[in-house]
Amino acid sequence: MFVDFFYTLRKYKLPVSITEWMVLMDALSRGYAWSDLTDFYFLARSVLVKSESYFDQYDLAFREFFQSIETPPEIRDEVLEWLRNPLNRLPLTPEELAEMDLMDIDELLRLFEQRLREQSEAHHGGNKWIGTGGTSPFGHSGYHPGGMRVGGESRNRSAVKVAAERRFKNLRSDVTLDVRQIKVALKRLRQLSRIGDKDELDVDETVDKTCKNAGDIELVWTRGRKNNVKVLLFLDVGGSMNPHSAVCSRLFSAAHSATHFRDFQHYYFHNCIYEKLYTDAERDEFVYTNHLLRTLPGDYKVILVGDAQMAYSELTYPHGALYYQDLNETAGIEWLKRICDHFTYAVWLNPEPFNWNHPTISAIKHLFPMYELTLDGLDHAIQKLIVKH
Amino acid sequence: MIKNPEFNKFGGTNKYIASQALQNAVNVAIALGRPLLVKGEPGTGKTLLAHNIAFGLGKKLIVWHIKSTTKARDGLYVYDTVKRLNDARFGDRDISDIKQYIVLGKLGEAFVFPEQAVLLIDEIDKADIEFPNDLLNELDEMSFYIPETSETVMAEHRPIVIITSNSEKELPDAFLRRCVFHYIEFPDPDLMSEIVLVHFPDIEENLLRGALKQFYMMRQIDDFRKKPSTSELLDWIQALLAGGVSPQKIEKEIPFLGVLLKKEADTECFQGKKTGTYGGRSSFFKRY
Structure with missing residues (x-):
């Protein structure tokens, strides 16, 4: 039964390996989660999940797997606690209290358990079953004066509820991007080569030279390895890019x-x-595109950012540009081709969600490998910028 | 199943409030003898955790700070060839004894320590991408071999290894598989007031509430390059206490803003938001 949890996790695309699963089994057999689901939630998470960007998937998987298992004892405690708290009776009028007294706690509980047994599915509204709304004595957000709230908010947060909160939703790597995450992604864009001043001691060469020098030490210095990557960023601004200005400005900074x-x-x-x-x-202020193509060597890594959506004429017709000031003799697609030909490494990042069937997008996708402007997309794009396209 | 008595060793210290999840993760790591990898926003107390585990359990802390130039071998041992070469030149020492030129690194130091030590490998992501992979075997077996002297350094007491990362680089999967992982979440206001009380036990209730309210309000602004974190909050409260600022004043304005916001752009952005003129750089993108 339990191994199904492993497959539930795999179903939610969590990279859980058998090694990690065995570690968890080891920990469980040693009694580290002493039959408490909340402990188990954290134990399993710390052993199986190795990045906060997977926490959300873990929460979803956990909720799916354990939802049906946990609830009964939880509800019972919660209900009893509620019933024992005299404060919960205070806002009721005397008439309502009299009505309440008709039904004592034991009877209420007995009835509750009975209905819980009879009820086979979730129920909302109505006056008998347990659910939300409605006027039955059981459920939450309902109107019965002395009813019990089942589920809803509670101070005791169970593991399933913690999971259901999905607090790590915005750490998912396929959804959001903040400046730091982009920086981390861009960090990978590096190629070390020996450039700059000779400021590093070359031990092997020093030993060699010293030996040849009959033991008289001769130090040999070499150039340190530094990042040799040069980056050129082209940003589409205005118009249909406005909704994406936040994410673009993050990428930019x-x-x-x-x-x-x-x-x-x-x-x-x-x-x-x-x-x-x-x-x-x-x-x-502007520079001529030709000037850039002439002056910048082709080993610049080019990142183009834009939604690539425009009128077909803007891309393919001479004089097709939207603005008068652009007055282009050459069609836009031709310019893009020139950029693509000149620079060996170029990618296009598209902030639009991956559903690209606009004709101009397909045309541009033909020239530049196009990726979504998400963390995953950015990772792929940077991979593409390191190896030849 | 009965609770294992060997478990639940670490429960925070009087200077460090650890959430239940964090305590669990630490205890799981100790019990399984696996390294604990800690991630989290800057300023959430990743490094302090190791200090407090050592303090709480009464063990020695050995810190290995990782820099971009650190090599995995540096942590094991360093063979000082240049010194030996130099000694050979003048011939005033017996250079045939290689041992005297072998200096143990921090990892080696933790292995040979006569009792169980806490080893903090701080900011592992600063090093080269391959760095964690080079340590796989050493952390698994807790031993390494020195070819120069044909010796094997073996840990008699597996050290408790705490590794922190700022996720500047992705760590390799093989390495992650061997770790227990914990992500320190940003504390919620309740936990935060506990944390503040640990550092400033005599703080006035009103002042604390006012300061936390303003602090969490600022945390909600997404446009900051660097959001203020726990350490900034503690500094700020210290400044407030030292300056004798009244709780009423905090509700109206934010004194000593520079303690909370460290970047000029953030200060600008915040002032702009307050006066409603915020635009600056990001408005470039909104214009045609």
Whole structure:
């Protein structure tokens, strides 16, 4: 029965290995979770789940697997506690209290258990079954004056409820991105090569030289290994990109403050790249795209960010640009091709959720490998920037 | 099943409040003899945890700070070739005894320590991506071999290993499989007031409540580059106490803002939010 939990976890795409599962079994057989589901929840999580970005999947799996197991004793304690607390009777009027007295605690409990047995499915509303709303004495958010609240909020948080809260939802790696996460992703964008000053002692060479020197020490210095990656960021701004401005600005500040690149340059465009690329987001100051293509060597890693959605004419027609100031002689797609040809490593990040069937997206996807602007997408994109496309 | 008496060794200390989940994770790691990997936002007390485990259990703490240049071998031992070479040149020492040129690293030190020690490997993600993989066997077996002297250093008492990470790099799966993992969540207001009370037992109730209210309000602002964390809150409360600020004043404004926000952009952003003029850099993206 229990091994099913393992498969439930696997079903939710948690990378749980057999080794880890055996460790958990070992811990359980030594009695570290002494038959308490909350202890088990934390024990299993610390042994099986190795990243906070999987906590949400774990919560979901845990809820699915244990939902049916736990509830009965929980409800009983909760109910008894509720009934024993005299404060819960205070807001009732004398008439209601009289009505309450008709039914003593034992009878109420007996009735409750009986109904719990009879009731086979969740029930909401109505006047007899246990559920939410309704006027039956059992359930929560209901109207029966002395009824008991079952479930709903409680001070004792059970493991299943902790799991049901899904507090780690926003740590999922396939959903959100914050500056730090982007920085972590960008950190992987590095290629160490020996550049810069000779400031590292080359031990092997020193020993070699010293031996040849008949024991007279001769120190040999070499260049340290430094990151040789240069990054070029093209950002689509304005128009349909406005809803994504927050995530784009996070990407921008992460890339901008990443100190490990040898060079970082960024330019703005609107919808598509034409003759000019803008150095400010207001698109007043510009440089010519040709100038960049001429002056920047092809080993810059290019990241384009945009939704790649525009009128088909904007991409494929000469003079198709949306703005008068762009007056493009050459079609946008041609410019994109030139960028793609010049730079060996280029990717396109699309903040739109992965459902790309817009014609211009397909056209651009043909030129640049396109990824979603999520942590997973960014990881793949960076992988692509390191190995040849 | 009966509760194992060997379990539940660590329950926090009078200086360090650990949540139930954290205590469990620490005890599981100790009981299974596996390294505990601790992650969490900066300032949630990852490093302090190891200090307090050592303090709470009365064991010696050995700290190995990881830097970007640290190699796995540095933790085991260092063979000082240059010194030996130098000695050979002047011939004033017996250089045939290699042992005198072998210096144990922090991991080796923890292995040979006569009793069980607590070893903190701090910020493991700072090192090279391959670094954790190079330590797999050593952490599994708790032993390593020194080829220069044909000696094996073996741990008589497996040290309690605490590893912290700021997730600047992904750790390799093989390494993760061997660890017990805990993510220190940002404390909720209840736990936080306990934490504050540990550090400032005499703080006025009103002041504490007011300060926490403002603090959690600021934590809700997502635009900060670096959100204020526990250590900033503690510093801030200390500043408030030292400055003799009244609880009423805290409700209206935030004195000593610089203690909470460390980046100029964040201060700007916060002032802007307060006056309703916040825009700055991010508004670039909102314009056509």
